[in-house]
Amino acid sequence: MLKEYYSRNELIKFVSNTPKDIEICDVTLRDGEQTPGVVFTREEKIALARELDEVGVEIIEAGFPVVSAAEKDTVKEIAGMGLDARTCCLSRALIADVDSAIDCNVDMVSIFIAMSDLHLKHKYHKSCKEITDCAFNTIEYAKDHGLSVRFAAEDATRTDISVLKKAFLTAEDYGVDYVSIADTIGILNPSTAYYLVTEIKKEIHTPVCIHCHNDLGLATANTLAAAEAGAKQLHTTVNGIGERAGNAALEEVLLSLMVQYGIEKYNTRNIKKISDLVQKYSNVQVAANKAIVGKNAFSHESGIHVMAILEDPRTYELFSPEIVGGKRNLIAGKHTGMKALKGIVKDIGYSLEEEELNLLIERVKNCTEAKKGISRNRLEDIIKGIKKV
Numbered sequence: 001m002l003k004e005y006y007s008r009n010e011l012i013k014f015v016s017n018t019p020k021d022i023e024i025c026d027v028t029l030r031d032g033e034q035t036p037g038v039v040f041t042r043e044e045k046i047a048l049a050r051e052l053d054e055v056g057v058e059i060i061e062a063g064f065p066v067v068s069a070a071e072k073d074t075v076k077e078i079a080g081m082g083l084d085a086r087t088c089c090l091s092r093a094l095i096a097d098v099d100s101a102i103d104c105n106v107d108m109v110s111i112f113i114a115m116s117d118l119h120l121k122h123k124y125h126k127s128c129k130e131i132t133d134c135a136f137n138t139i140e141y142a143k144d145h146g147l148s149v150r151f152a153a154e155d156a157t158r159t160d161i162s163v164l165k166k167a168f169l170t171a172e173d174y175g176v177d178y179v180s181i182a183d184t185i186g187i188l189n190p191s192t193a194y195y196l197v198t199e200i201k202k203e204i205h206t207p208v209c210i211h212c213h214n215d216l217g218l219a220t221a222n223t224l225a226a227a228e229a230g231a232k233q234l235h236t237t238v239n240g241i242g243e244r245a246g247n248a249a250l251e252e253v254l255l256s257l258m259v260q261y262g263i264e265k266y267n268t269r270n271i272k273k274i275s276d277l278v279q280k281y282s283n284v285q286v287a288a289n290k291a292i293v294g295k296n297a298f299s300h301e302s303g304i305h306v307m308a309i310l311e312d313p314r315t316y317e318l319f320s321p322e323i324v325g326g327k328r329n330l331i332a333g334k335h336t337g338m339k340a341l342k343g344i345v346k347d348i349g350y351s352l353e354e355e356e357l358n359l360l361i362e363r364v365k366n367c368t369e370a371k372k373g374i375s376r377n378r379l380e381d382i383i384k385g386i387k388k389v
């Protein structure tokens with residue numbers, strides 16, 4: 001049986017360009033930790049930073065140092081780990097926040113402000129000029145202290161595009177290294193994500209970042225659309241954790257980059273491991289049907305599917321479980337067919353006569369129709385019972 005494979009979406013060449021020169025900034029340790037109720041300990045953050053580095057993400061956003069003294073110490077420790085990934089931390093448009101970033105020795109500081117009317121009126125109670133002036137002063141200060149700077153526009157997707165462009169252009173004059181479009185409340189769809197990045201790139205020559213939230217379940221799709229329009233830095237979190245419905249999931253973005261565009265530069269084999277760790281440390285359970293890392297992502301029960309998979313798994317799998325460090329699981333149940341059952345029985349080391357198989361399939365169907373699941377152990381017990389008769 002084939003060990004590692006994936007199918008490419010060959011249709012993509014008719015509708016879009018392959019994104020060039022993309023990088024991942026994983027924000028699990030900052031935005032991911034903003035998931036209500038989630039706290040990562042110092043040890044957990046350090047372990048996750050190491051695993052993210054193994055995956056090969058280019059940037060790790062390690063935290064928001066002014067949140068607490070412990071947070072600041074951990075960000076500093078991660079910045080000093082000697083990882084291949086560059087490290088980054090969040091900062092408001094306040095000199096004190098940038099000072100904290102400087103103390104942490106991170107490579108990059110992400111200085112954010114919002115410029116949408118709602119945020120100006122109900123959060124800052126300031127004019128756009130007042131808040132952008134704060135941002136530019138802070139950017140200048142960070143640049144003077146040798147930091148790489150990302151200028152992030154929070155709620156960018158509800159901000160007047162001309163306001164956004166003007167702020168990005170001025171930030172460019174101050175020497176920012178990236179500008180970030182944050183879809184803070186997850187309002188975009190793929191076509192508007194594409195449009196917005198295209199519009200920004202018409203005037204801004206600084207690399208563009210895209211930071212998508214998942215309030216409509218579109219975060220990954222929007223991130224890809226932005227990448228197709230030329231966004232360089234894609235923001236992700238493991239398992240898609242984050243504020244409210246979360247962020248674009250690292251595993252979804254990486255596998256999409258591979259299947260859609262043939263981008264294979266990340267070590268995807270570490271994905272299941274890091275997903276399990278984030279599930280454990282965050283206590284946020286991954287849904288069974290979650291793409292790539294859910295319990296069912298490589299589980300198959302339907303007879304017609306399983307019979308084909310036994311011959312060639314590419315028939316019903318987009319990519320092999322090994323590619324993400326996962327495992328295939330063939331399940332016996334109401335939807336099992338005879339060919340599938342023969343394969344499953346053989347797989348667990350038994351050989352049954354035709355009559356025994358008929359009896360087994362009847363018992364499997366009766367059992368699962370009574371809503372009793374059939375584990376491998378249970379199946380083995382039924383087989384042993386049939387063999388004795």
Ligand SMILES: CC(=O)SCCNC(=O)CCNC(=O)[C@H](O)C(C)(C)COP(=O)(O)OP(=O)(O)OC[C@H]1O[C@@H](n2cnc3c(N)ncnc32)[C@H](O)[C@@H]1OP(=O)(O)O
Binds near residue numbers: 123134
């Ligand atoms: C889109 C995002 O994800 S933004 C990041 C969200 N993350 C967090 O909020 C992290 C957790 N937050 C915290 O621990 C705390 O809110 C802290 C440490 C950041 C600040 O705590 P406090 O000093 O107690 O301030 P508090 O939370 O009450 O208010 C936030 C202040 O920051 C100001 N502020 C908010 N965003 C910005 C910004 N981008 N630039 C400058 N000031 C800002 C607010 O206007 C408010 O100022 P005020 O006190 O003068 O009214």
Ligand SMILES: O=C(O)CCC(=O)C(=O)O
Binds near residue numbers: 152153154180184213
């Ligand atoms: O764009 C960024 O870098 C961060 C912004 C952010 O976290 C948000 O708006 O949700």
